[in-house]
Amino acid sequence: MATPCDDGDPGTGDDVFGASCVCAGELIDCDGIVGGPAVPGTACDDNLTTTGNDVYGPSCICAGELIDCAGTPGGPALPGTPCDDGDPTTGADAYDANCECIGLDNDCLGISGGSAWPGTPCDDGTSTTQLDVWSTDCICVGQLVDCLACPVVPALPSTPLQRR
Structure with a gap:
């Protein structure tokens, strides 16, 4: 049986002297389990329905990629980005805050x-x-101008009367 010791590393547990008389322990995983499998880079669940592909980060924080409007974790279809609503009578289509x-x-x-x-x-x-x-x-349409309602403008001598 190995002799217990303290290697001074808070990130390890079950420290013991090894065959070469070096005090070393097993890594404590992100769940606080000595020698456990939950280490940075491994899958986890951050319990958020808005993320996917959750993994433990370097500080053992479980975080995922934001699920975009198309349902893809880390995808580019985010609110405000272009899309196609399939309606030919509209343009400048974009996802709104509700991913519509x-x-x-x-x-x-x-x-x-x-x-x-x-x-x-x-x-x-x-x-x-x-x-x-x-x-x-x-269709751009206007009302016909009623020329008979136009004011009469006196004509110059020897010219007929004109309407405006």
Whole structure:
């Protein structure tokens, strides 16, 4: 039977003098068990449902990699990163804080999150219309200008009257 001793290392236990008269002990694992298998780099469970691939770190702290929005431990699909919501009427799709892939609606010009919505002003490029707005079908339409309601402008001598 070996003679007990204290090797002065708090990270070991069951210290004894060996055959060469050197005092040495067995490593105490991360669970506090002398010679146990729970050492840094081995699998553990940090009891968090939001992590995976849990291992003991150098200081015996059990920690895992964050499970991303696609369910992959340590994956790149995190809130705020791009995704595809599968909806062709949206763009700039990104994962939200709840890991839902959500896109911004495309406006009448096809701009994600733009401001050209039905009922908002636009310019149909026609001088014979006014008060142009986007229709519910995203067509820019205006009201015809009533030329008969325009004020009469006196004409120069020898020219016909003109309406504005």
